[in-house]
Amino acid sequence: MPMGGERSIVATGVGLAVLSSDTAAAQMSFALQPQQYGIGWVAVSLGLLLATTATAALYARQRSRANMTESVLRKIIADLRARVDRAEALTASEPQIVVTFGAPGEEPEISGSLPAGMSLPSGRMVLAFERWLSSDAADNVEDRLAALLDRGESFESLVVTRKGEHVIVEGRAAGGRAVMRIKSLAGEKLALAELRTRHEEMQRELKRFQVLLDRLPQPAWLRDGEGKIAWSNTAYAATVDASGAVAIGPDILEEPARRKAAQATSSGHAFHERTPVVTHGERRVFDVFEAPHEGGSAGMAVDMTELESLRNELIRRIESHRKTLDELATGVAIFAQNQRLVFYNQAFRQLWKLDPAFLSHEPTDSSILDRLRADELLPEPPDFRAWKLQLLEAYRSVEPREHWWHLPDGRTLRVVQTPNPEGGVTYLFDDVSERINLESRYNALTRVQRETLDHLRDAVAVFGSDGRLRLHNPNFSKMWRLSDEALAAEPHATRVFDMCSRLHEPDEPWDLLRTAVTAIPETRKPVYGRIERRDGVTIDISTVPLPDGATLVTFSDVTAAISVERALTERNEALETAGLLKSNFVKHVSYELRAPLTNVIGFAQLLADPSTGSLNERQREYAGHVLDSSAGLYAIINDILDLTTIDAGTMELDLSNVDIKTAVNAAVEGISGRLAPGMTLDIQIPPGIGSFIADEKRVRQVLFNLLSNAIGFSPEDKPVKLSAERADGKIYFRVTDQGPGMDAEQIAKAFDRFESRTEGSRHRGVGLGLSIVRSFVELHGGWVEIDSTPGKGTTVTCIFPTGGSGPRGGAAI
Template identity: 45%
Template sequence: MPGHDPLCGEAAGQRPHRNENGRGAARFAVLLPVLACSWLAARIAAAAETNGAAAATETISFKTIEVIQLSIFAGVMGAALLSAIWLIRERGRTAAQNEELKARVAELSGALSRTEALLNLKDQRLLVWSGSGRPALLGELPDDSGAPRERSTFLAFGRWLMPKSAAALDKAAAALRDTGAGFDLVVETQKGILLEVQGRKSALHSVIRFVSLTAAQTEHARLKLEHERIVADYQGILGLINALDMPFWLRDERGQLKWVNAAYARAVEAESAEAATRESREFLPTAARAALQRHHLNEPVFRDAFSTVVEGDRRVFAITNYAEANRSAGIAVDRSEIEALRREYESTLRSHSDTLDQLTTAVAIFDADQKLKFYNQAFQKLWGLDPAFLESGPENALLLDRLRSENKLAEQPEWRRWKEQLLSAYRSVEAQEHWWHLPDGRTIRVVASPQAKGGVTWVFENLTEKIDLESRYNAIVRVQSETLDNLAEGVAVFGPDGRLRLSNPAFRTLWNIPEKLIGNGDTHISELKAVCDAVAKDSTWGDFVAAVTGFDDERRDRHGRTELVDGKILNYAVVNLPNGQVMLTFVDVTDSVNVERALKERNEALEKADKLKNDFVQHVSYELRSPLTNIIGFTELLALETTGPLTQRQREYVDHIGSSSSLLLTVVNDILDLATVDAGIMELEIGEVQVRPIINAAAQLVADRLREHQITLSIETDEAPESFHADENRVRQILYNLLSNAANYAPEGGRITLSARLNGEAVEFRVHDNGPGIAPDVLASVFKRFEPRSQGGRRRGAGLGLSIVKSFVELHGGTVEIDTGPDKGTAVVCRFPLEPRAVRAAAE
């Protein structure tokens, strides 16, 4: 049928629920092709009515333009038809999806309602985190559970849970949110109600669920908590026992070791406690274990002391073992130190008794029953009592009666009351002091010191000699006072309060102090300062006042000098005395100062003369160098063959001139070096010195001389360091002088040894020759200048070689020693520090 579209019918059949707008659009899409066909037929009929020519033209026009228009119109209509068909199909599909979504929303709404009904039960509560924000709170817990309903209070677990439960829950919740670790806990509220808490995490949410428990679950949870507490206590006890420095062990029903602590493992020298248990290493010896088993047949608790070897030492242990139901536990306490302390205590008591027995002060100790327990020899000697009577331990009252009967105590008007007053020391808490004047003229100081256990220690001090000494002391003080008054040295003693305690006439005379100012004996030092400031040029009395009245923690004595306006010069001393007193002494040294000034002027003149001598030596030495250098140069020139032939005698003369000039140049250089050292202007060029090269260089300088006398040089550097810090030129000069000196005294065909080694923080050079050695009378002056020594030597020099060696070594901060003797030659040892701390400007 025209206008019928099967696709539209199929679509309509598939989607029976289209709306009216959809159907209208479908009808419009069907009518469009019909209208297009009607319009085309009308145009053809109109064209048929025209005439032939016009019809031909119109036909041609219709066939070209109209056909194009018709084709375009048909294409547009076809596209519109297809679009309408696609739109009808999509609208039907969308309507179907909407219906499905409505059914799904209704289903989800029902599921949400059922979930909310389940979550809002009265016996559970949930915390849900969907991100990092605040959690959602769902459900409720029973009112008697102790869980608050308010959100803020509920989230503060510490407010309504027990501290231990709150801490465990906070830690588990943090782990759940951070790492997703689930947990199952049983927590206890402050009302004693148990709750089960479960924590789980999904892809988007973290959930903590609080569930109230039934009676059976509560009992099970309570037993679980109790078990956890018991396990925790058990682990704590085991941890404590394992930390003890006492061997501890547990045995099973077969008597085998079940568990031991670390101290047990150390005692049996096992790698660990597990190894000791696995290897069944026994701590107690076999005899001790057998005694323990026999005791447990009748008694569950065993206590005794045994000795065993631990870490190579035999020690005494107090063993306590408990056995019950075929299980036992034991612990060993090291009593070695206690036994040692007990022995030391007994030794101390004996030493204390021996010490008291050696005292000259009489000591007697009575116990709480007033019986004599100890006395020293001084006590027996003081009273002259029979040792047998004292050893019987008499009572204190009986002892007093015995002394009275033997007329060794002064008779008292009321003896009984006096004795009761004396014996009241046993009821006193403080020491009592008494003075006894004996019939034989002795004076005894008696001190009764109560003891903590009720006894009394009596100390009898014979003060007869002390009183006699005090009288003698007072006499001596009077004599010293008279002596002080007649001293030419001024003396004044001030107390801690600054008041004058003692002074002599010389003090008043030196400072022109009015006698009335000191006569009252209570003058303050500030008053003396006001008077003495006027007679001194630069008064030091301000320092005296500070020394007397100051509060320095460290009291130091001081000395000084002051000058008075009348020309007197006084040396003063501030001396701190005991009890905070200060003594000022003044000595008139006017004459001594004048003599001292004269001596200083003379010393300055001598120093100028010495400086003039040094300048002269330096000037002469430098002036000698130039002609000597010329002489040596011309001598070497004459010795050349190119200069001309020389006779044998002339050549000997030239060689003699050359050797003498070189020797003279060496002496001049040595004198110049010594003058530079003495003047204190020599500076060392400190640098790194290679030990072996510098030894070889010094040996090369004396090689010709050694060959001349067939002397062998041995060099030993195996123990020497690679280098040290010093002046390389001066070290080479030192070694050259030592080798030259050794070559001079070594016999023909002899041997010289040059060795270097590291000695602590120093490098030690040693030059030894097998010559005759140095005589003892010469050894004392071996380092003096211009002391030539030709005994046994080939050449007589200026005597400066060893002096230069000593000066240069001491400039480096080192030392020089000489080891010599008959039949062992001479060895000179020079020690240089590896790192010179301070280079002295001149040798001492």
Template identity: 40%
Template sequence: MRPAGFRKPTGFLAFSTAHLALFAASPALSAPLTSASVASAAPYAIALGAAGFGIAATLMAVKWRRIAEAAHRRSTDRLGTMRAALDDFETLLSGMPEVTIIWKDAGLEPSILGPVTEILPGETRPEAVLDFRAWLETGPAKDLADRLTDLRIDGRTFEISVPARDGRIIRAAGRLIGGTAVVRLRPSGATVEPPLQGDALTRIPSLADAQAILANLTIPAWLRDKDGLLVYANAAYLHFTRSLGLKGERGTAPDIFDVKTRERHIRSLEDASDTIALTEEHATAGKLDLVLFPLSGGSAGYCYLPQARPQKAEPERTEPDLGHLTTVIDALATPVAVFDKGRRLTHYNSAYAEFWGLDVDWLNTEPDERAILDRLRTQGLLPSEPDYRDWRAKHLMSYALTAPRETPWYLPDGRCANVIAAPATGTGGVIYVFEDMTERLALETRHNALMHVQRETLNALTEGVAVFGTNGRLKLHNPRLSLLWKLPMNALGNHPHIDELTQAAGETFPEDGARIWRELKQGIIDLNPTRSDTKGRISRSDGRLLDYAIVRLPDGQTMMTFVDVSESANYERVLKERNEALIAADKLKDTFVQNVSYELRSPLTNIIGFADLLASQEVGPLNERQRTYTEYIRSSSANLGLLIDNILDLATVDAGIAQLNTSVLDIETVVEKAKAGLSAASSGSERPVDLEVHIARDLPSFVADGTRIVQVLYNLLSNAARFSDPGARIWLDVSARGDRIVFTVEDEGVGIPEDMRSAMFQRFEGQSVEGRQRGAGLGLAIVKTFVNLHGGTVSVDAREPRGTKVTVIVPANTQAALNAGE
């Protein structure tokens, strides 16, 4: 009995189980395991393992093969289904009474589906439907070919009805589906009567259809098969051959041309692929005018009998011979070429040879036009066309023209030629005129680009622009004009008269719109040649301010511009008021500073007097701490007095009343006064410094304001002391540089960062460096002010490795320098 969940081993598992049982049942293998027994059993184990692996691999390969075969059967079945569906679709298309032409690629032959007999009765070749001239009239065939070209190149769809040669109406519809050009041709059931007169014979679609038409002609006509053998001749042809005494073999109609002449005709038709007209010299009948045209399965032709040729008109009505125009053609600078009805070059001028770069000797051989086109294409001078043969065939249709035709040729070398093809009256040929349009197109392109830029520039202007002609009508405008005066653009586009604009402005702005434009009208209609341009400002009732300008243009027209300056005028008014307020505040500040500074000097004088009295100990002895406090009072009072003096000095300079009291100075005395001021200001200070003074010898006589120079040196020294460590050294050097005196103050303090140097000489710029406040920020401002009064300069530089260097350069004779500057 099997336990629950037991399954019979299958496949490789069953095989392995059987081998294990065999292994266990073998007496040799079931013996107790020893080293010798293990060694003897190893080959068996390896063999069994290899056999098991091979069997497993075989089973897996069989399984994969079955899966692959099943997939192959499914693919084959699906492919068969798809082929059957495709056959069904093709059968359906073939059963439909229409022909479908599919161009999957411009360089490949198209696929043609459907019964061709619906379009060409009796025709079995699908490609025959592509020969439009075989079953359509010349005009509809060309129209359909042109539409097909536009479809394949530009993707232009079409749906037209064209008359077939047998009288039926064919519906032609072209579409671009997924990049593939598809054309459907379907008979509509309607018919028209085919024309049977004149040159309609050149449009016979097939031999069977042509026979019915040729039978009605009164001139000799015939049909030939594709080998050139005569297969049909009408009654006029038979009568003509009998009059010539020609007889055919075994009752057939005789051929009026020999074998070589017929072969030449066939080659000419194959090269032309269209109707040709030529003249043949017959041994018996004389000169015959022939017209040959290709047909489906052969060709047809007819000729004029010697007595049946068109009679010449009266001499006074005869068209002039083209040969008479040779002299005129040669004198023209425009390239001209004349081809006869056989497409041979008969006349050309030197401009034609130069334009195309053709050899004159070769042109004198009267080459065929096709040979000329082929040579030009080889030289890369013709327009780039994907289908050259089709393009050439369309061009050679010029020989069937009844009126001039113009076609632009865009040549690869950048030139553009307007090709005018006109029928040569009386010769059956074509006259080509090649008009070089390159310069004109370039001028038009530049003109259009200039006009485009002008229009875009005009539209982008923030000014409203209006240009009026001499008749008072609006010639040019931009959208800004419509926006400023709230006039509709469509009304402006109708070139209204200025009176109409005046009326429209009156409706938009009833209060003053009409009045404003009536005043502006006077500047527009004034045609006085001496009148000048005018400008002004308009204050409109809606609160807007418009600046206008009326400018007379060189061509007599008048341009008017409007600029909305409402916001700028408001800004100008606000700025003007603010400027006036700032000026008043500045004057008030100066007055306040002067008054306060003078008021501060009285109590400050009392403080300094009493501090000096206490320091002199006339009122009693002071202990050490009292003396220290007294020195602090005297030092702070001196600094405060100096600050007040600085403020008064700056106020005096700002008021423009500062003057220099120049005199001859002793530089050593000036330096000593500055040192004394520094010592007085630093008395009682915890930051004494070591000042070293170096005065050069042979200094020139120094003429300056001694008080100002002392104040400059004092401010520089005190500024250096403020930023120096206790006991640090400060250097003051005085030297000469030409006719100038140079004062240099150097310290080894913390230095001034580069980004703060530009603000050092600004007033009230009290920045701190490494926690050290520079004070009220007036010291260096005073230095710069007084040095500038003397006509000198101040510069600040970093000192290596530490510290700052300030250089003051003033003229040695300040009074003379200032007089020379004035």
């Protein structure tokens, strides 16, 4: 009991004694006066006296006990003070922080300190464990402290501060209170704690490595000094077909590889070899590495089967890519990180005309550029050194770079530098000279097309595959009176034709145009039509499907053309009527002339006949002239009649088997009378030439006309040549003269009727001979060719089919 309590008890006893003595005196005084108060009062007074006496005795006894208790308490207090002094002395002798926790809600008492220089905070901040401990250590201490405060569980933890200082945190329950001490370590205790911490870390690290090795997909193992498997992971067990991780079991290496590994590790060297291993009944390739260590060796194997397959596949792909790149027209050159050439294709070598021997030495990028510059193959920039350094910057870049090189020989190259992921640069050299020329010509063509469309008299509109207006010329908007603003929005064909229909109300042509423009490209067909607007303008419409799915629509104003066409039609009808009249007239006149001409010829022959009477020389000459002129006129009339029959389409051929040699001889006999003195005929007919199907009369007439022309144009001292030839199922008749020849213009007019050329010749025909020849030959299904050179003569060739394929009648020429 404290000293204040003892003083209170003593003071209370003294007060009670004083109170009892005063009361007793009063009672005695009251008892001594019985006559005054009576006997009752005396009895009461005696009772009070006895009570007072008993109380005094009790007080004395309690006081004695209190004195004894006080003496005992003083001894306890002294003992406690001694203990406290010893505890304070003990606490002060060891650097530590003591934290005493009282009843819940009371502030903890913190005393003591740690050596100077330690990183722990002072005061209540020492309870903020996360400030000076790692998160895991702080959580651990807080959990243990909570268990101490809640359940009185003692604890002791060795922790390391954030700065690496070793501290012991311990907690105990004492005297109904919780006490936590934080002590620093020094000397042997510190060394022991450090060893303990390091040991725990090594144990944890070893555990992590064991877990890691056991979970590795690659087999791993440890051998003892005798070379036997002392430990292996799960992958090892799976590889050797064991049920789980084994301490001693089958060896992953076959005997030859195991001996090599033992020899290498026993001599202190590592063993590394790629060797086959049979696992799960399949032979696979493993990369095995085994290194010696004290008391044995450690090894690991990596399954390289897939990697080998991928490597072989990569090699095949690289070779395939090389072959593919060699086929490219684009030059490709790949430089490694050290700027040396590691690959090039044939297009690169041919582009720069580089020697394969030079390229085989893997030259650097810079040396190749210098060589190309020396060969005057590169562009000539003002500062070549700076230009080359700029190119070589690609080795330090991550983005592709594009350059345009204009070479001295006029070519243009597009050069792309692409950084490789593993270092180095890939060059692509694309010769775009042709493309640039094509683009230039395309742009020029587009401008010409645009200008052409803009200046066309026809209205033109182009609709895309989606049916929208893509292109139109000014005449389109002008013809249909459409505003440029309405057409600038590229309206759909439906909208455009709706706007055009205001000038032409019937829907039929517009429906056809809509179908032509919006139909599926595979089903589109050209559309042609003619419409007449309300204002009297006649327009021809046509559509043309374009290859890209678009449709070209043209509108041609043919109002004037129709008027001209009508006039021409009327004129043509008039000309045809006039021509018919002319043909009828000529035919009629020719027939009418033949009768009197026949009489003239008959009487002239009669006069020339000696039997009718003798004539003198001059008379006979005159009669001969009459016969010759009459015969010429008769031939002209016959030619005119033949042409009239051909024009009328009523000429019929009398086809038969014509002997070629006989037909030639007949023509020669008929023309022999027209040969000038000294002129000869050179006839070349191969023996056995045979015959062909034709009209013999017309064949003789063709040959006669050809010979007549040739004789008329040949000099008197030069021969005229006639030849016949069978080849390729055809008969070729050729008549050649050595006359003045013809130029191209004269050849073009040679077959025209009444086209006669008399300059430099004795020929005086009316110009119907060759026209008759071509008509008869074409009636037979053949044709006529003229080969002539001015001053060197002319060759006319008539080609007849041997089968007589010409019409038998009714042929119209």
